[in-house]
Structure formats: structure tokens, C-alpha cells
Amino acid sequence: MKEILQDLSRAQLETLVEQMGEKKFRAGQLYKGLMRGSRISDISDLPKPFREKLLLRFEDEPVKILETFSASDGTEKYLFELADGNIVEGVFMTYKYGNTQCVSTQVGCRMNCAFCASGLGGLVRNLTAGEILCEVLCVNARHGGTPEKRAVTNIVLMGSGEPLDNYENTVGFLRGVTAEGGIAVSARNISLSTCGLVPKMYDLADEGIPVNLTVSLHSPDDAERKRIMPVANAYSIAEILKACDYYFEKTGRRYIFEYSLIAGENADRAHAEKLVSLLRGRPCHVNLIRLNEVKEKALAGVSEKEAYRFLGVLEKGGLSATLRRQIGAEIGGACGQLRAGYKKSETSSENQVQN
């Protein structure tokens, strides 16, 4: 694989342009072109010989939309192909107040949560900062957005991968996507979701990029959490809460807990009550999700009624909580399911990409 030009900051592009013997203002044209989501070969205000020189060293299109699945509610899911042929997935969701894109940070994942399809084949590799940025740039362009008038207004790091397990690249992406003069998505419109890698949560709090911190809790009890999230063997819930408090202290932003309801695991009334006593009085919000059943995993979701009952206990206990609406339900797939389905259909020549 060649290098990824989108890995470079605006300042680094200036140095590069100078090193290549080009006039300084070319860096601005190059940066603008990249931020519009253009391929190097399509940035027509740059002289052709310069573009050709760049193409000897850099990927023309580091991230391509390989397939798009559209739902009637406006949701689109994508399979992105990276320059080395690896596949990651993404989602674009339209809301009244703007559009949210969900991005992947790793090919696969090594966290191996019991309910998640992303970890099925383990971690293949980290995405670079520029590759994650390209996911956003190409989807923004696809929807007619420009850096000046964005189609992607909000970003969630909730695709495949554990963002804090790919820390440097994730932070590089956050710097690139929030940079003034670029696509400049505000940090307050970005949510980073982690399974709770405590030391990196502290590091993130100190970066000065006040994104919304979301933690996948999925249980109020350490022993039970270990059953579904191996990472719980490394960090306790108490340690996670302490790191969340530090994040709040540094950024002033309240944090969010994701809680995917799994029948017979974490969805009883007793769990809801324990969650209330754990979280009451904290500057947090709880996002309940009904499990998206993954066919390789023997875990079942709860009914809508049960989910609302669980929500009711949280609300009555004084927590701020919501049940996430099911979007794009007919195109299925959560966290790695599209990619897992694609890989399977490649090997078994099935045409089915979702269950």
C-alpha cells in the first residue's frame, strides 16, 4: 500500500509541497481538494505533473464505497474498501437536526464482546487517521456536502473497532476532522464510544478535544460484565466511573453509557435497579439499545415492551435515559455484521449480506 495523503495535517502538507519543489499556495489547493473528498487525480486546479508525482507516493483513493444499502427512512449503510482490499463498514443516518455518520476505526476488533460481530475474526489492522477521515470525506461528498456546507454534521465512532485501542490514529482523526479550514466538524458533534479502556480515557480527557464520551457498560455488575465483555477483566466498573468523572472535570461534558439489553443476561428489573443506584446523581445519560441479534452468537434480545419497562425503572429512579430508536431496521446489521456477511458471501458465494 502507498502512503495516505489524508494522514497529513494542513501544516504537514505545506512542508511536503515545499519539499516537492512546488509553490506554497499549492498546499492550500491540495488541502481544499482533499477536504472536498476528491481523489488526487481529480484535483484539477493542481498541475498534472504535480498530481502525477503525488500519485507515485500516495493512494489516489484510500477509501472507496464498495456497496451501499439504503433503507426507506434515509439510512444508508456502506461497505468501504481500503487500498489493501480490507473492508470496513459505516452508516449514514438522517435526523431532523442534521445527519450522523458512524465510522469504523479498525478492521475487526480484539475486544471480543460476546454480542458483537466486529470481533468475530479478531483484529486485522488499525485504520490510519487519514483512512478514518476519508470515510467521512467520501460520505459527505456523496451527499452533496462540501467543507463549507457539510452534509455530515455529526459523527459517532461506533463502527467496527475499539477507538481507544487505536489511540494515536483516532486522536489524529479527531484533530483532522475538527481542524479549522477543513471539514471542521465541531467536537461537540462527535461521540466516541469505548468499551472502557480506562488509561486511554484519561489520556483522551487531556487531549483538549472535548468530544462526547460514550462508554459501553452493558451491566451494573463486574462479575456479570466479565461474562459478556472480556475487557471487564482488566478494568472494573468503579475504575470506569472514576475515569468518566475525570473526563467530566476536564471537558465539562456529561458522559453517556450504552446499555444493550440481552435477554437473561442484563435486562431484568434487578439490573435496572442496580444501574439506578450505580449512576444516580452522576452527570450522565443512559442509552438503551435492543440487542441486534448476531447469528454467530447465541444471545437474544428483549421485546420492545421489556425494553420500555427497563427504561421506566431507570426514569423512575431519576436517571436521564432513552431507548435508541431502531433505524434502518430493514437493512439490518450492527457493528461488523455487514462486513461479516460480505466475507461470508465472498467465500460461500451466497448473495446475502445480512440476516
Ligand code: SAH
Ligand atoms: N468499541 C466501541 C464501539 C463499539 S460499537 C465500544 O465498545 O463502545 C457501538 C455500540 O454498539 C457499543 O456499545 C457496542 O457494545 C454495541 N453493540 C455491538 N454489537 C451490538 C449488537 N449486536 N447489538 C446491540 N449493540 C451492540
